Amino acid sequence: MTKTRYIKLILILGSLTALGPFSIDMYLPGFAGIAKDLNTSVANVSMTLSSYFIGISAGQLLYGPLLDRFGRKKPLFIGLLVYILASLGCVFVTDIDTFIGLRFIQAVGSCAATVASVSMVRDLFPVKDIPKVFSLLMLVVGLSPMLAPTIGGYVTADYGWHTVFFILMCMGIVILIAAQIVLPNSYLPDTSISLKPKPIITNFISILKEPQFYTYAFAGAIAFSGLFTYVAASPILFMDIFEVDAKTYGWIFAFMSLSFISASQLNSLLLRKFNSEQMILGALVSQAGISVLFLILAMNDLLGLYETIAMLFLFLACLGISNPNTAGLTLAPFSRNAGSASALMGAIQLGLGALASFAVGVFVKNSMLPMVWIMTVSTILALIILIFGKRNIKKTITNSGDEEIVIVH
Structure with a gap:
């Protein structure tokens, strides 16, 4: 594998992995503004975090068998599409209950990125390199909660909390295009796997x-x-x-x-x-x-x-x-x-x-x-x-x- 290709793969797998942490942390500074705009309390806004965590939890169990059954790219494409549409919905949300529901759907979509990136590391790299690759991905995951709320704080203060979800939607679109163009079909669908x-x-x-x-x-x-x-x-x-x-x-x-x-x-x-x-x-x-x-x-x-x-x-x-x-x-x-x-x-x-x-x-x-x-x-x-x-x-x-x-x- 050439060095350029190695860096490209790490960057795309890293951005797939970072999508979840960014979706969790980037809107946190906007909690007070969201509560005010949606006529609710900050405690109720924190329920959108709970629904997101439930979505990721359920998604983990859902995508494991799907990625093995249909290969990596098809479930990843559908998951990212769901994520993009849910993020767009969050931009225009006007009540807390819809917001809680959309965050659940957004989480199920983003989960495809997380689970697929872990699976593709196993597919694409020799066993001896896997710990090193995971360490690089962990660095990306570690940097996400440092960058996301800081960026979110400035975006929220200057442009309002809706803009955070517009940025997340754009991230989803860029990652979807990059994944489809650059990532190879690393795993053949296994039709023997029962769903x-x-x-x-x-x-x-x-x-x-x-x-x-x-x-x-x-x-x-x-x-x-x-x-x-x-x-x-x-x-x-x-x-x-x-x-x-x-x-x-x-x-x-x-x-x-x-x-x-x-x-x-x-x-x-x-x-x-x-x-x-x-x-x-x-x-x-x-x-x-x-x-x-x-x-x-x-x-x-x-x-x-x-x-x-x-x-x-x-x-x-x-x-x-x-x-x-x-x-x-x-x-x-x-x-x-x-x-x-x-x-x-x-x-x-x-x-x-x-x-x-x-x-x-x-x-x-x-x-x-x-x-x-x-x-x-x-x-x-x-x-x-x-x-x-x-x-x-x-x-x-x-x-x-x-x-x-x-x-x-």
């Missing part, structure tokens, strides 16, 4: 029964729901409670993303000295300690803007360490049906994320306490699942060799 519900469900149930899968998938996903809680609560927390403007909020969100990215990089270094099991336990114990301290400080009204940012920064850093390790150990036992295991893991993670962001929409109004309660309870629950679940695992299977499994969401 009947029964064999698909039977396969998912057999994966769920594996103790290593359910222990690390649920411990990891429940801990990771803290990130979704933070994302959903952050517009209310920073723009309503601490009264920062849309541009400042964008910069705060970008700074927080640094925590998650730098912790993920630190994780790679620490794995030379410690194994994944030790890293997960250490990260979850630290996360539990930080969230309990966060709760005590919040209950006693001891947190200003800067102290809150510091506590959230430490909390997210723990997730940056536990998440790659729980993902690696969740998928390690599956060599044959890794695609289905990956889709199921993603669906569990995003489904619980949707639940957490829904709880934020219901409980977080004019105090940070409900957010911190949700984070603390979910972290302690994840730790309990890890400790008890490990008793059922006879021998932890890890991925052999130097390859680190990196999951792109």
Whole structure:
């Protein structure tokens, strides 16, 4: 493969991967403006995040079998088309209920891009290069939550929140054209794959029964729901409670993303000295300690803007360490049906994320306490699942060799 072609493929696969994070983060600074324009509350606007997470969760399970059955490009084309039309609908939306529905449809469309990009990495690159390619894609995913809300903050302040969805629609169109022209047909359709519900469900149930899968998938996903809680609560927390403007909020969100990215990089270094099991336990114990301290400080009204940012920064850093390790150990036992295991893991993670962001929409109004309660309870629950679940695992299977499994969401 020539260097130019390699760079082209990475850029297009990276932009497919970045579409989801951009769709989640870019409109966050506009929450106050959306609430005002649609005559509703910021808490109700956060329900559009919940519906988006539900859409991605459902989409993960939908596209896995479709991409194997019909090849990569046809489902990708249809998914991106759905995304573009839903984004256009969001530009002209006039009531909150329609907006919530359109965000669900937009998520199902964008999910095609995420799942197809992961599948195409497996198709297009030799096995030894896959971890390196995923690392480059992770960098794109990591940069997205830094760039998206910052850009969104400026666009919202200068042109209004509708423009954000117009930009997302244009991104979808450019990515669709580039994918159709540049990406090869990397996988021949497999007509032997059944799309009947029964064999698909039977396969998912057999994966769920594996103790290593359910222990690390649920411990990891429940801990990771803290990130979704933070994302959903952050517009209310920073723009309503601490009264920062849309541009400042964008910069705060970008700074927080640094925590998650730098912790993920630190994780790679620490794995030379410690194994994944030790890293997960250490990260979850630290996360539990930080969230309990966060709760005590919040209950006693001891947190200003800067102290809150510091506590959230430490909390997210723990997730940056536990998440790659729980993902690696969740998928390690599956060599044959890794695609289905990956889709199921993603669906569990995003489904619980949707639940957490829904709880934020219901409980977080004019105090940070409900957010911190949700984070603390979910972290302690994840730790309990890890400790008890490990008793059922006879021998932890890890991925052999130097390859680190990196999951792109």
